[in-house]
Amino acid sequence: MAANDAFVRFEKVQKSYDGETLVVKDLNLDIAKGEFVTMLGPSGSGKTTCLMMLAGFEPATNGDIYLDGQSINHVPPHKRGIGMVFQNYALFPHMSVAENLAFPLQVRNMSKAETQEKVQRALDMVELGIFGDRRPAQLSGGQQQRVAVARALVFEPDLVLMDEPLGALDKQLREQMQYEIKHIHERLGVTVVYVTHDQTEALTMSDRVAVFEDGVIQQLSSAQELYENPKNAFVAQFIGENNKLLGVVEKIKGDDCTVKLDDGTIIQAARINVNSVGERTSLSLRPERIEIDPPKSMQNQLTGDIEELIYLGDHIRVRMNVAGNSEFIVKVRNRADKRELNEGQKVNIGWNSSDCKALDVL
Amino acid sequence: MRILIDCRGKNMTSTTLDQGNTNADGVLLTSDGIPLKQKLVQTTKKARSRAFLLTLPLVLFLIISFVVPIGQMLFRSVHNPAGTNVLPNFAVAIKNWDGIGFPSEETFELFVKDMQIARKNREIGKTVGNLATRMNYAIPGSRSLFTSTSRKLSTITEGPYKEALFKIDKKWDNQIIWRNLKRVSSDYTIAFYLAALDHKYDDNGNIVAAEELYQIYVSNFFKTLRLSAIITFLCLIIAFPVSYLLSVLPLRTSNLLMILVLLPFWTSLLVRTTAWIAILQTQGVINDILVFIGLISDDGRIQMIYNQTGTIIAMVHILLPFMILPLFSVMKTIPVSYMRAARSMGATPFTAYRRVYFPLTLPGIAAGTLLVFILAIGYYITPALVGGEDGLLISNLIAYHIQKSLNWSLGAALGTILLVVVLVLYWLYNKLVGIDKLSFG
Ligand SMILES: Nc1ncnc2c1ncn2[C@@H]1O[C@H](COP(=O)(O)OP(=O)(O)O)[C@@H](O)[C@H]1O
Ligand SMILES: [Mg+2]
Numbered sequence: 001m002a003a004n005d006a007f008v009r010f011e012k013v014q015k016s017y018d019g020e021t022l023v024v025k026d027l028n029l030d031i032a033k034g035e036f037v038t039m040l041g042p043s044g045s046g047k048t049t050c051l052m053m054l055a056g057f058e059p060a061t062n063g064d065i066y067l068d069g070q071s072i073n074h075v076p077p078h079k080r081g082i083g084m085v086f087q088n089y090a091l092f093p094h095m096s097v098a099e100n101l102a103f104p105l106q107v108r109n110m111s112k113a114e115t116q117e118k119v120q121r122a123l124d125m126v127e128l129g130i131f132g133d134r135r136p137a138q139l140s141g142g143q144q145q146r147v148a149v150a151r152a153l154v155f156e157p158d159l160v161l162m163d164e165p166l167g168a169l170d171k172q173l174r175e176q177m178q179y180e181i182k183h184i185h186e187r188l189g190v191t192v193v194y195v196t197h198d199q200t201e202a203l204t205m206s207d208r209v210a211v212f213e214d215g216v217i218q219q220l221s222s223a224q225e226l227y228e229n230p231k232n233a234f235v236a237q238f239i240g241e242n243n244k245l246l247g248v249v250e251k252i253k254g255d256d257c258t259v260k261l262d263d264g265t266i267i268q269a270a271r272i273n274v275n276s277v278g279e280r281t282s283l284s285l286r287p288e289r290i291e292i293d294p295p296k297s298m299q300n301q302l303t304g305d306i307e308e309l310i311y312l313g314d315h316i317r318v319r320m321n322v323a324g325n326s327e328f329i330v331k332v333r334n335r336a337d338k339r340e341l342n343e344g345q346k347v348n349i350g351w352n353s354s355d356c357k358a359l360d361v362l
Numbered sequence: 363m364r365i366l367i368d369c370r371g372k373n374m375t376s377t378t379l380d381q382g383n384t385n386a387d388g389v390l391l392t393s394d395g396i397p398l399k400q401k402l403v404q405t406t407k408k409a410r411s412r413a414f415l416l417t418l419p420l421v422l423f424l425i426i427s428f429v430v431p432i433g434q435m436l437f438r439s440v441h442n443p444a445g446t447n448v449l450p451n452f453a454v455a456i457k458n459w460d461g462i463g464f465p466s467e468e469t470f471e472l473f474v475k476d477m478q479i480a481r482k483n484r485e486i487g488k489t490v491g492n493l494a495t496r497m498n499y500a501i502p503g504s505r506s507l508f509t510s511t512s513r514k515l516s517t518i519t520e521g522p523y524k525e526a527l528f529k530i531d532k533k534w535d536n537q538i539i540w541r542n543l544k545r546v547s548s549d550y551t552i553a554f555y556l557a558a559l560d561h562k563y564d565d566n567g568n569i570v571a572a573e574e575l576y577q578i579y580v581s582n583f584f585k586t587l588r589l590s591a592i593i594t595f596l597c598l599i600i601a602f603p604v605s606y607l608l609s610v611l612p613l614r615t616s617n618l619l620m621i622l623v624l625l626p627f628w629t630s631l632l633v634r635t636t637a638w639i640a641i642l643q644t645q646g647v648i649n650d651i652l653v654f655i656g657l658i659s660d661d662g663r664i665q666m667i668y669n670q671t672g673t674i675i676a677m678v679h680i681l682l683p684f685m686i687l688p689l690f691s692v693m694k695t696i697p698v699s700y701m702r703a704a705r706s707m708g709a710t711p712f713t714a715y716r717r718v719y720f721p722l723t724l725p726g727i728a729a730g731t732l733l734v735f736i737l738a739i740g741y742y743i744t745p746a747l748v749g750g751e752d753g754l755l756i757s758n759l760i761a762y763h764i765q766k767s768l769n770w771s772l773g774a775a776l777g778t779i780l781l782v783v784v785l786v787l788y789w790l791y792n793k794l795v796g797i798d799k800l801s802f803g
Binding site: 055056057076077078079080082083084086087088090092093094103105108143152155161260332 | 702703704706708711713717718740
């Protein structure tokens, strides 16, 4: 994307709280108008810090942040016009729900009638039309969450930041809210920067996901890209389930390579993040890409000893020992014609070399 | 609690719904047919009696140290038996006197005989001195009449007693003495409340305002309220930013500062108060510095102590922690995200502070002001040491009557009025703020 049509832009941003360690190291990120971008990463990887710098509550130690082409390093938070949803919602406990929603409009000196109308519209949007007079404490967690979303949107900001907004909800409610937030985003066309440590949440909601680790964006791409083509071992490990086999690169040929595992097995793999022969590599392999009794066309053919079977309804997780790795997982779809499997059984397995990525070693 | 609700949401089945059987009267029964309420009482009885036993020492302590003394005080403020104790027979007889002219000759005889007995009595509360003191409250300066007469009374052996008495001292030939004696002969009186409110009985038994010279109590009550209000306000002004700072600083720093705040608690009250004397007196540190830098001349030294200023300064210092602690504990629980949320919605720092932060500190402000005000209103030692005459509060007057003048009834009446004032203020406060909204930390 060209630099001038980025709506939000982090340029060589660094952040340190104590002057000794960098919490955010050289962050470069462009976000287009109307995009839904998620910062995904383990706890402590610097996601909240990035959001706080964007909102203006923490100064960037170095580098620039642009909003709509303007550097906002010296713009105070209340002049940035950025809506925000906090992890614990930060609904004002001494105000009713309607007063909470009216707050951003009142500080903008909006007329009473207009305020009332917008508040009602926002409440209706999150289906809480009749709860305006309640105090936040009188609402359930999910309802509070919706109020927080409505409050961040009621003054029609172009950019909304959400810091783990669903972290306090139970699983079912969280999934429901994911869709609601996604739909609101599509309907209003606002730009959303979303922070979460939950990969499913990130994958289902976002246009693009920035995977954070240790203050660095490891990969920034669509959900599908992240899952199908992880650029390094961290992303492969972090996103989805993943089998890891360690070995040494024997031969490199274009985008393919040959790897000798530690127990001597030879594997054909796609070369992603290895540079030279003799280098140690970790092979990443999704459990659903492995076949039991594979067709002859598959480049990699091995045997495995079944150690455990876990019945999960739509599929069966088979844990087996393959090439010395006893944590090797294969997912078998629960089809009517599926083969009978037993613990202790020896089976033939196989996979395509393109599904097996040769990555760096963590 | 939450867990309970969650479980119900998930596991509720039809059997749990109609679990409670009811009897003919619609009373809920357990599955064994015992009324649910009764069973509940049974099952919780042990826990409750244990809880009661645990609080028993406190209950006893409160009764002994609080309820009994206050009851005593209330009683003493209206009960003064000096008349009946010293002159038991006379006290009965004079009740029949209608207050016109002089009492009957028999009454005079009883008076003389009672006085003769009382003169030999050494039992505390039953001596002529006790009566003289009590009469002196009613008629200032009448004390010597009783003591001197009692010494000469042994000369009277037979009637007519009235003339004999008048011969000993002409002052007995005065209706006012006898009317007051009649009033004093009653065990219960509101005279001390009248005195505490700057009123008295006039010679005809009507309630009138005391002479201007003696009108000291009501004005002192108002002064006490005013000073307490000023002290509370100053404490709030000073404590608010300090508490805010404490609540936002990192834990280590704030703990250190908190120790400084609490340091006064670890020093004797006397030491702290006398330190203020050293600092504030006319030859003290502040005046010396001001003279040294030439802001005031040597003979223009400022009087900052032994007046109301001294009382205010020293008491603000001493009561400050009682404001800081509840404020701090409330501010500590206000997450930064509230202010951030307000800012992100477009509020300037000031607006965010005024509309979001400040209202959330109100429970702390309410608790702190109540605490400081109530403490200030009854404070005794500091005004006594640094208040001079002008800075004395009502508690000092109470102490004076309990310790020096030994007019315990008046002290008790003053104390009771103070208690009532505090209770009324507390009630008002509850109406305005709501005691359930307070947070003492
Ligand atoms: N206000 C702060 N002062 C000092 N260190 C901080 C502060 N906020 C966060 N950190 C540190 O910065 C790192 C990143 O924190 P954060 O941005 O909150 O991560 P995330 O949101 O990804 O969990 C953590 O190591 C955290 O300890
Ligand atoms: Mg965070």
